[in-house]
Every structure is written in C-alpha cells, then in structure tokens.
Amino acid sequence: MYEELTKEAETALRDLCEKAKLKRGQIIVIGCSSSEILGSRIGSDSNLEAAEAVFWGIKKITDEQGIWLAAQCCEHLNRAIVIEKEAIGNKETVNVIPKPKAGGSFATLAYRSFKEPVVLEKIKADAGLDIGDTLIGMHLKRVAVPLRLNISSIGKAHLTAARVRPKFIGGSRAEYDDTLL
Numbered sequence: 001m002y003e004e005l006t007k008e009a010e011t012a013l014r015d016l017c018e019k020a021k022l023k024r025g026q027i028i029v030i031g032c033s034s035s036e037i038l039g040s041r042i043g044s045d046s047n048l049e050a051a052e053a054v055f056w057g058i059k060k061i062t063d064e065q066g067i068w069l070a071a072q073c074c075e076h077l078n079r080a081i082v083i084e085k086e087a088i089g090n091k092e093t094v095n096v097i098p099k100p101k102a103g104g105s106f107a108t109l110a111y112r113s114f115k116e117p118v119v120l121e122k123i124k125a126d127a128g129l130d131i132g133d134t135l136i137g138m139h140l141k142r143v144a145v146p147l148r149l150n151i152s153s154i155g156k157a158h159l160t161a162a163r164v165r166p167k168f169i170g171g172s173r174a175e176y177d178d179t180l181l
Helices: 002-020 048-065 105-113
Strands: 027-032 068-072 081-084 117-120 127-131 144-147 157-164
Touching (some): 002 048, 002 127, 002 144, 048 068, 048 105, 068 105, 081 105
Antiparallel strands (some): 081 117, 127 157
C-alpha cells in the first residue's frame, strides 16, 4: 500500500511541476493529511508511515527539479511552514519542532529529513499541492490559479493543486505577456 502512495505522490508532483511550469529555485508548498490519505477525518489519525510514503515521493521530484519543498504544518501550529534554511535567506523564523499531533506527520518528516530545517509562520510559494483539504491557499502568492492534475487523490485524500501568476493591472487597454500566464 505504501509503495502505491509513493507512486501517486510522484505522479501528482511531476504533473504539477509540468503544468505550473516551475523553474529551479521556486517554492512549492505541500499540505498533507496522513489521516485523510488513510480514509479518516483530517487531524484524527496521524500516520507517520503514510506521510513518509508521500513525503519521499514528493521529495524525489522536488530534488530532481531543483524546487524547494515547503511543508505546511497542521492547524495546531497555525499552519506554519517547514523549509530548508538555504531556501529562505534571512527571513524571520520561529522556534517550534513539529510532531505528529502538533504539526502533522508530513511536516514532522520534513523537519527530520531536511539538511537544515527552519520553521516560518508564512511563505508565498509559487505552486502548491493540497493533499486532504488542508487549506494551503494562505501560503500561495497572489494570484492562485487552480490546476487539474491527471490524478485526483493520493490514497483516499482529495487533491487540489494550484500555480500562481502575476496580477493583471491596467484594465482593458493593457497588454499582457502570455508567457507569464
């Protein structure tokens, strides 16, 4: 079962990277409910093994693509973000260590697996994958655009994907760069 979760995570992330046209150095935020993956209600049945299967599938693709992985914690840590220190420069960090029941299993694994993990209260990512309706929108740049992936779930968890684009300004007389859409 866990091998299948890893494959589904790889497939979803590869598809998202392609459809969002992500480039090296950009940031992707992942919200992941291991409870939802296993068919339970979000926040009710945190599972490190399920989160690990998904984490390593996603990490494989972010490493291949040169994209930074930002792992969203659960609501008990106000949806803080775990990310590699190198990705954020001098942004202000907070002092907390995620654990399965306070941060979530996915964020816990990110914190344990990153070379030099730090936690931020917020980030503005270039794309996102929401596994199990964890509400990642607060961590996306404006303007978020929904994407339809080739798969719609990982395990039993619903998937929502998004990319961002620059805001349109100038009204009806303005001309826009189609490569930024």
